[in-house]
Amino acid sequence: MLDIHIKTVKHSKQRYPTVGDWLWHGQTLTIFVSEMCNWRTESLIAIHELVEALLCKDQDVTQKEVDAFDMEYESARRPDDWVSEPGDDPTAPYHEQHKFATVIERLLCMELGVKWHEYEKLIQEL
Numbered sequence: 344m345l346d347i348h349i350k351t352v353k354h355s356k357q358r359y360p361t362v363g364d365w366l367w368h369g370q371t372l373t374i375f376v377s378e379m380c381n382w383r384t385e386s387l388i389a390i391h392e393l394v395e396a397l398l399c400k401d402q403d404v405t406q407k408e409v410d411a412f413d414m415e416y417e418s419a420r421r422p423d424d425w426v427s428e429p430g431d432d433p434t435a436p437y438h439e440q441h442k443f444a445t446v447i448e449r450l451l452c453m454e455l456g457v458k459w460h461e462y463e464k465l466i467q468e469l
């Protein structure tokens with residue numbers, strides 16, 4: 344049976360500089376979302392991570408592959424780049440899953456009445 348947990352954490356407690364992270368332990372999925380200004384923005388991050396993690400599981404993209412790519416991406420990040428996302432890189436092993444999760448995130452953003460550009464700005468300020 345699948346067990347899903349979503350937790351908000353202080354941004355400084357994330358495993359690397361990200362606002363959303365997911366980890367599988369057997370059939371348990373834990374999603375970590377950086378504390379933000381309200382439940383809507385935290386929920387948007389959580390839904391993105393949930394969709395991405397489920398698609399990766401379904402399409403045999405492993406936690407190890409995602410983590411290795413993300414950690415390498417962040418270690419090689421240029422100091423003037425505070426905007427790019429590892430999953431946006433076409434060489435990411437989870438690029439397609441990330442893109443689909445972003446579509447869902449944007450749709451939910453619109454339905455919740457959150458302006459995408461303000462939401463992105465909030466994320467960049469963390």
